[in-house]
Amino acid sequence: MTGIEQQSRIDPITSNHETRGFDHDRVVAAVRELLIGIGEDPERDGLVDTPQRVARAYAEMFRGLEQRPEEVLATTFDLGHDELVLVKDIEVWSCCEHHLVPFTGVAHVGYIPAANGRITGLSKLARLVDVYAKRPQVQERLTSQVADALVRLLDPRGVIVVLECEHLCMTMRGVRKPGAKTVTSAVRGGMREPATRAEVLSLINAQRR
Numbered sequence: 669m670t671g672i673e674q675q676s677r678i679d680p681i682t683s684n685h686e687t688r689g690f691d692h693d694r695v696v697a698a699v700r701e702l703l704i705g706i707g708e709d710p711e712r713d714g715l716v717d718t719p720q721r722v723a724r725a726y727a728e729m730f731r732g733l734e735q736r737p738e739e740v741l742a743t744t745f746d747l748g749h750d751e752l753v754l755v756k757d758i759e760v761w762s763c764c765e766h767h768l769v770p771f772t773g774v775a776h777v778g779y780i781p782a783a784n785g786r787i788t789g790l791s792k793l794a795r796l797v798d799v800y801a802k803r804p805q806v807q808e809r810l811t812s813q814v815a816d817a818l819v820r821l822l823d824p825r826g827v828i829v830v831l832e833c834e835h836l837c838m839t840m841r842g843v844r845k846p847g848a849k850t851v852t853s854a855v856r857g858g859m860r861e862p863a864t865r866a867e868v869l870s871l872i873n874a875q876r877r
């Protein structure tokens with residue numbers, strides 16, 4: 669096994685790729701280079717600490733690359749509840765992998781536990797969203813990764829994940845369409861059943877009526 673393989677923490681099913689870990693010094697050097705590239709002076713007063721700051725910020729924004737869904741869904745319990753569990757309006761901040769600017773909005777995560785199946789803590793659903801949001805992402809992959817991790821780790825009867833996000837790469841630059849929302853969904857197992865899916869979607873949309 670090479671050093672890189674030993675260091676990598678691979679989630680074989682749902683990771684974006686193999687990560688070699690966050691290299692703080694490399695990010696600092698790259699940000700300094702970026703500042704020079706845009707014609708700035710990285711030694712001027714206001715910018716001298718910027719590469720260090722950006723590296724610390726990136727470590728936070730991309731911390732999901734170092735996390736595995738198993739870690740956040742480690743706490744499960746058996747409540748004998750086999751009806752829908754839905755957490756709505758989970759705030760999402762992720763980073764578009766095409767432009768490295770944020771996309772933000774909400775996630776709705778629901779699952780139907782298996783009969784006598786495992787339940788996880790409600791906060792863990794929000795933590796799971798963050799594991800995948802805190803990576804360079806596209807919204808579609810983020811949505812399906814959350815759904816697939818729930819299927820794999822809880823073995824539920826059904827899963828639904830809906831994301832509604834605004835992409836800053838579409839508002840602050842490029843096509844410049846502020847307010848445009850992208851909606852993505854991933855539906856697995858028994859949640860695909862039309863009546864069940866319709867009921868859950870009406871619960872998700874309930875506050876907007």
Ligand SMILES: Nc1nc2c(ncn2[C@@H]2O[C@H](COP(=O)(O)OP(=O)(O)OP(=O)(O)O)[C@@H](O)[C@H]2O)c(=O)[nH]1
Pocket residue numbers: 764765766805806807808835837838841842843
């Ligand atoms: N499907 C998908 N596309 C995304 C997402 N985030 C950003 N994009 C799109 O990625 C595309 C990249 O297109 P390119 O033509 O390579 O890049 P660009 O010239 O900067 O494109 P514009 O944004 O149209 O100016 C754009 O259409 C973005 O809107 C996402 O989460 N999902």
Ligand SMILES: [Zn+2]
Pocket residue numbers: 764765766767768769835837838
């Ligand atoms: Zn983008």
